[in-house]
Amino acid sequence: MKRVVVTGRGAVTCFGAGCAALVDAVFVGRSGILPRRRLAGLVTRAEVAAEVPEEVAATAREHDSLAFGFALRAAREALAAAQVDAGATLGLVLATTKADLGGVEGAGEGYGRPWVLAARLAEELVLHGPVTAVSCACASGLVALAHAGRWLRAGRAERVLVVGVDALSGFVVQGFERLLALSTDPCRPFDRRRTGLSLGEGAGALVLEARAERDGCVELAGWGAANDANHITGPCRDGSGLALAIERALAHARLLPAAIDLVHLHGTGTVYNDAMECRALERIFATPPPLAGSKAQLGHTLGAAGLLESLIAIEALERGLAPPNVRLARPEADFPAALVRGTTPLGRARHALKIAAGFGGIDAALVFAR
Amino acid sequence: MATIVRAVECDFPVFGYAASGAGAEGLVRDRVVSLLPVGSGARGGGRLPRVAYQLAQRASKGHTLRGGTGVVFGTAFGCLTETESFVSHMIREREATPKPRAFSSSVHNAIASFVALKLNARGECQTFVHGELSFAQALFAAVLAHRRSGESYWVGALDELPAHTFRALEQGVRGTSAAHEGGAVLFGGGSEDVSEAVAGSRLVRIELGRTQDVPAWFAGSDAKPELVLHAGPPAPEADFGSEPGCPVFHAPPDHPSSLATRTALALSILDGESSATLVGLSTRPSRLAVLGTTADGDAALFELRGFGA
CATH class of the missing domain: 3.40.47.10 (Thiolase/Chalcone synthase)
Structure with a gap:
């Protein structure tokens, strides 16, 4: 059976364009959650978000669509890193929650049609391969990576570009505001004073390839998914759905829990999500490995989150470091002590577990191996 | 544009199915679900999720369900009724009171997730948004997932066309088809021996x-x-x-x-x-x-x- 390896990475985030800008900021503990600028006119209780810097957004806007502009820039970086020539046969899996809503809000031609965004991306990048678009709420990115892995294992493609993207819009900000899910201050996942999430935006891209050997690359070694079947917006309180997804990913990677050296968390900062994640990890690990999340730095980037945070998990394996849980001062008393505070050396850095959960009770988990 | 042409041979048994809306006319009455969902069991979701739930129920009627059953759906637009409601309150009427449920129901995966919730399906739950080939992408994903898991899946696609979108289509929004509503769900996969099945x-x-x-x-x-x-x-x-x-x-x-x-x-x-x-x-x-x-x-x-x- 062929291995699925990561050969290219790209990112556009609140830290600017490029993977280097992202990972350098993350591992030194910076946060990009600031008072909203582009969407400053919206009347909401929460006035902070992790917006892409204006100089990067301005370039993206030249394409008449922030989402497209972000995705294109991240994709080009990943393709260049993977040394993919223009016109190569390459599949594309796009992950997004809302695609481009510019047309709905009177500022563009986007009408929330992910497949149109995917087709435009494939056309612009001259990709001659299968294309699809996944929309599984906040788990979209991990579901897309797993789907690309299946394509590669099934021989549908030999290389696949996976892109996750979402741009902040009035629709999304007002939606989370109405759900009372936003934190008025920059979010503080897993802290006992957490009150909600901070939204972010951006794009992440990974090039996956089917190879006989890892060839020094990080491998996407396993994936699993499940559904809580519990509530349409709230997570299952006992963490059983996410635990099931993790069990499936570990089984797919043929690993025992003790082989995991780092868990990169979903960690939204909402009261129930963070507690659910801790319950799920308790079900899997007798002694959890270092636990770290990045939404206190990037905000919740929705459809981009799975890609961007996978990129951070991969970087963590390569650096042998767990990224910090920024603004985690006092964890809940019953949360695992393995939640790291600052950037922490990993005793061993061979396998990282990336987890996510989303609206509709969707749970997903990936295992990366180095 | 040249593409990869590779046959994907599979053996995915289909045990049941149901359809709704335009295109379902040729099916027997027991296989057709109204686009105006009724019944207390379907409460709590938007219009399309409730239709999808009833389609899924009908598709798997008579089959023993197992805990690992998955739900893989396609939709071009998802729950447009709820999306229109949210946008209408937020922008057009300048009201600051869009309903939170309209937002949570506006995500494309609300349909599949409602089916999973109502039918206690704890397997994979995926949604593909690929215009008129959304169902094809969903079915392909279910086939790939079934190869490894051997689990059963509800696979379907559903789309609706409320008033604002209908007008937008008339004005020529690209990437859509004719102005009707409907969809279907099939129930298949599983690991049981199908050789003795008498229907399906x-x-x-x-x-x-x-x-x-x-x-x-x-x-x-x-x-x-x-x-x-x-x-x-x-x-x-x-x-x-x-x-x-x-x-x-x-x-x-x-x-x-x-x-x-x-x-x-x-x-x-x-x-x-x-x-x-x-x-x-x-x-x-x-x-x-x-x-x-x-x-x-x-x-x-x-x-x-x-x-x-």
């Missing part, structure tokens, strides 16, 4: 690609389907040359999820529930293909066989 069909091949790939999908096949049900722009013969080498029953898509309703009709004909004369055949076939093509040049093909074939 199985998916034996699935292809996804471009319209120019279609002739290659049929060329060289020593066992042609008896008929191809085609949902797509008219007159594809010019693109397909002498293939598929068997009769083609053309019908333009009624809505973005027409490929799902066409598949339900094909299953119904294979099962003998619907008359073969609906598609111009004089006798019940044992092997049918469903072909979807889009104006943008994408294509999908499913080949189905009756269990007795």
Whole structure:
């Protein structure tokens, strides 16, 4: 059976364009959650978000669509890193929650049609391969990576570009505001004073390839998914759905829990999500490995989150470091002590577990191996 | 544009199905669900999620469900009724009171997730948003997932067309099909021995690609389907040359999820529930293909066989 390896990475985030800008900021503990600028006119209780810097957004806007502009820039970086020539046969899996809503809000031609965004991306990048678009709420990115892995294992493609993207819009900000899910201050996942999430935006891209050997690359070694079947917006309180997804990913990677050296968390900062994640990890690990999340730095980037945070998990394996849980001062008393505070050396850095959960009770988990 | 043309052979048994809206007319009454969902069991979701739940219930009627059952859906637009409601309150009426449930229901995966919630399906729950080929992408994903898991899956696609979107379509928003609503759900997969099943069909091949790939999908096949049900722009013969080498029953898509309703009709004909004369055949076939093509040049093909074939 062929291995699925990561050969290219790209990112556009609140830290600017490029993977280097992202990972350098993350591992030194910076946060990009600031008072909203582009969407400053919206009347909401929460006035902070992790917006892409204006100089990067301005370039993206030249394409008449922030989402497209972000995705294109991240994709080009990943393709260049993977040394993919223009016109190569390459599949594309796009992950997004809302695609481009510019047309709905009177500022563009986007009408929330992910497949149109995917087709435009494939056309612009001259990709001659299968294309699809996944929309599984906040788990979209991990579901897309797993789907690309299946394509590669099934021989549908030999290389696949996976892109996750979402741009902040009035629709999304007002939606989370109405759900009372936003934190008025920059979010503080897993802290006992957490009150909600901070939204972010951006794009992440990974090039996956089917190879006989890892060839020094990080491998996407396993994936699993499940559904809580519990509530349409709230997570299952006992963490059983996410635990099931993790069990499936570990089984797919043929690993025992003790082989995991780092868990990169979903960690939204909402009261129930963070507690659910801790319950799920308790079900899997007798002694959890270092636990770290990045939404206190990037905000919740929705459809981009799975890609961007996978990129951070991969970087963590390569650096042998767990990224910090920024603004985690006092964890809940019953949360695992393995939640790291600052950037922490990993005793061993061979396998990282990336987890996510989303609206509709969707749970997903990936295992990366180095 | 050249694409990879690789046949994906599969053996995905289909045990039940149901359809709703335009394109479901040829099915027997027990297989059709109203687009105006009723019944207390469907409370709590938007319009499409409730229709999807009833379709899924109908599709798996009579089958023992297991805990690992997955839900894989396609939709072009998702729950537009709720999306329109949210946008209307937020922007057009300048009200600061959009309903939170309208937002949470506006995500594309609200349909599949509601089915999973109501039917306690704790397997994978995926949603593909790929215009008129959303169902094809969902079915392909279910086939790939089934290969490894051996679990059962509800696979479907559903689309609706509320007032604002209807007007937008009339004004020519690109990437959509005719102005109707509907969809279908099938229940299949599993790991049980299907050799003794007395009803039902199985998916034996699935292809996804471009319209120019279609002739290659049929060329060289020593066992042609008896008929191809085609949902797509008219007159594809010019693109397909002498293939598929068997009769083609053309019908333009009624809505973005027409490929799902066409598949339900094909299953119904294979099962003998619907008359073969609906598609111009004089006798019940044992092997049918469903072909979807889009104006943008994408294509999908499913080949189905009756269990007795």
